[in-house]
Amino acid sequence: MIGAGAPNPGVALAEAAAKLVGSPFRLHGRDPATGLDxxxxxxxxxxxxxxxxxxxxxYGLRNLSVDHWLRFAERSGLAASPGPIRTGDVLLIALSHCQHHLVIAASAASIIHAHAGLRQVVRQPLDPTWRLHIKWHVAQQTEG
Structure with a gap:
């Protein structure tokens, strides 16, 4: 269950992401030891x-469609997040017309993401030139 037992699953997600800062970057990487995208x-x-x-x-570094991100969010227990950016939100950022990037909000003004140029997972201020395309939060799970 997402965030089971945690009072705020978004905070739990941001804390988990913070523990991955410094992991190497690798396209299609899924293991923090060998690299993450x-x-x-x-x-x-x-x-x-x-x-x-x-x-x-x-998927590649460049994609015109965001359909795969939408399915990923829905199948992974993420829900649309209205309002301002909150800790633990997962943001789909449009870096350019055909380059989309997933990041996790560490706060309303900073993000944790896999930085291809720096070759590692980093925490940095949210770049105001990046266009927010979609924002999700971890959906609360209910018992029963």
Whole structure:
């Protein structure tokens, strides 16, 4: 269950992501020891909270469609997040017309993400030039 026993699953997700800072970058990477890409970061952080994420495959650094991200979010227990950015939100950022990137909000103003240029997972301020495309939060699970 996502965030089982945690008072705020978003905070739990952000804390799990923070533990991955410094992991190496690797396209399609899913193991923090050998490397993570942006999807791998979200998958690893969700897994650390007890979730069972369903990562997309077959994507590249450039994609015109975001359909695979939408299916990933829905299948992984993420729900649309209205309002301002909150700790633990998963953001789909449009870096350019055909380059989309998943990041996790460490706070309303900072993110944790797999930085291809720096070749590692980093925490940094949210870049105001990046366009927020979609925002999700960890859906609360109910018993029964």
């Amino acid at each position: 942006c999807v791998g970061l979200v998958v690893a952080a969700l897994s650390a909270t007890g979730a069972t994420p369903h990562a997309p495959s077959g």
